[in-house]
Amino acid sequence: MEKLPLSLLLQVALLLLILYRFFGRYHGHKSRKLPPGPYQYPIVGNTFQLRGILHSALSKLSKTFGPLMSIKVLNRTMIIVSSPKVAKELFQKYDHVYTSKLVPDSVRAFDHHKFSVIWLPANSKWRNLRKLCKEQLFSSERLNASQGLRQEKVQQLSAFTTIVNVVSNTFFSADFGHYESNSSQDLKEIISAALGIIAKPNLSDYFLVLRAIDPQGIRRQIKFYFRKLLQIFDEIISQRLKEREKSLAYRRRNDLLEVLLDLTQLRKTEWSIEDAKHLLLDLFIAAFDTTTSTVEWAMAELLRNPEKMEKAKTEIREVIGHRKLIQESDISALPYLLAIVKETFRLYPPVSIMSRHYEADIEIDQYIVPKNAVVLVNLWAIGRDSSVWSNPDSFVPERFLDSEIDVKGHHFELLPFSTGRRICVGMPLAERMLHLILASLIHNFDWKLEDGMKPEGVDMSEKLGITMQKAVHLKAIPIKATM
Template structure:
């Protein structure tokens, strides 16, 4: 967050909003709210967030406890920072906290009214979840797509091998992002959006990155909802441009698909997810309209491509910093598939150390460190305090993952901790490790992410050694975090592959 620009804009509007904001401060119920730091007039605790809110909030929670209240502008925000309290919020009182706080940027083309991510729990939300569960993330659907994922991983492997032969460095996060993007686009549309190591088809990548940046950027309209119609930083305007361009592309793809279906007269034969969605649309447009389809496509792309690639980049960063653990993963894979074999999805269950590496990566580097914000539907008592109706609720899974009361050597990358505690999983039941959330709002794409993260890490490790750039030492590998919609590496992880 650029504090200078932030404050400049903030105080330029302070005179117009101060009277309104201060007049609405009467209902704070301070005696019943969870404890928290002093709240400055008008701005509350905004300045205490800093550029890495997940870390700043975790530090404050050490003083004020696992259930803490903040005031972010005019928004009452409750922060959850322990597994026990997260379980109370996301399981015991799941329905009370099942709604979302919708960021201003998500209002582009009324996205918040159609998006599975932002919709309140209701018939429309259940319908979209069911479509995703049955048409994309069911076991049968995922099993039927194994050949497709295998093809994308072979292209990733070929690209890394080509870099070996030409002596080129690999940007691991970029390669993982392109692979994820192509996997999703081929699953949805039977076409690739980008090429590894090339600037071709860059438009789609740039558009999705643009949407993610708008959603992640600190926005005055989120801290002071009265400013949403003003859009003082132009974030909603910019995101609307991205959405319009994406929707134009989606309209072209849908029109081509419909034309092809009419010409082949095989409308009942499902080739990809878009076929399945169009079948639902043509049976009953009130169940799934064309506009529903386009908003759903945005959700699927933004969620799948960025989260998977970030996790893979963090996993490879930690393995490069820990050569012994890298060697152990490589040996384990070779013991199962051989030096020249290809890893299959059925092999994942036979690779306990690879699974432990992925779990440890999720613990230290959760893809969405504060999860997607929840909202209280009613006054709810948690730990003896009242979480007031309409409060924003943030679950700091980054803090839970580094809680010294839960994890020994909490700041150290130690995958072997999960070999002795293999029962701990990240599917929403073990609240010390919930990178995908828990309860009814758990990420529906978890089953696909599970397969892709393991397979991509294995692809990078199995047949290749890695050498750092410019003689860089292991301890010089940068692990600085960049907070946004997802937790990214501030400096991309680049290394030279060596074919083994």
């Protein structure tokens, strides 16, 4: 038998290799397919099916396509998680793979993403920032030391002005809200506007070539609000530094700014005033917005359900008697109050959708999640999942009275502060502030709705934003309670 030419053998071998690669890849793709989802239209994908409030639109689609779903928005693949079971698999199996977030172009204003504990990738700077927050800013020892600052402001109760000043005193030992003016509402509007802009769909996030021209002006708009807040921080920091440098009788504060300025002196090579300002921007916005929105949702539900308001008042009165001032140490003895906050988080999570970005392919429930896809975990849908919660759309704090579910990231039915390596660093402070402020508002005031409105008339609609906010602010009249 005549031998085949070497060149022909090489050509056959090359052809076999190409066929093997092609069919191997095809077979692999078929066996590791994307999760189910709606038909994706050319160019736009599913963009026009996501009108209105995003978490509601995604929840509606997931009822058809299941708790793990794939969609496409313009040129970007998105994987949607809408059940605690799938969320648990995602977070427990792949938390170590999750290293970064896709940074919205808007938060690149003033290079904020290069300093931000929220947006930095999981590098050494990010780890150092989280360590600083955990060990220096939000440790039990530090929060106990600053308790007096929060306590003093709660005594001056004036609804949302109190929230502004509880937050600002914890950070700066200073009042940002004044009881005779609209300054607290102004600050709320600045932060609300900034978060609303960040939440807007931005073409620059889908087509990187457009970032240089910022076609919708979103980065320019966010710069306006970031500049306002950074200027406030600049003035406070400058004044504090002058006091520290010039006064021999300087009295140290127990606030977060004092800790950050200590670090700028001790670690000059790795920590700067610029670092401090951007960390304050992250933490102050998060603390202020989470606290105001959650307290507002909780009060709205209590005013819609007066029997639950009365139950909370009775519990507080039985625990602290006729004492006017509630202390942080009282909170653990108020299980119904704790249940009210959990139920508020279930129905109105501060961040309704968590985003994740994986730099390698991962597999969930036998489906492929391709690298660089955006994974969105719909906390709003998980909190209203009828297979997990009875009467999921009703405000029923009692469901948590005999439940071990907490908000610390261990129970995937309730993740208001996220979970894993990216869990909210400010959670210890947020929990203290929320419970203290809400308990004080319930205990010290009787409340009635404006203009004779009936409880069922309270508007509970939401508006677009990074955090979950009421579209129509609650309008209620506080009447000083008789002790």
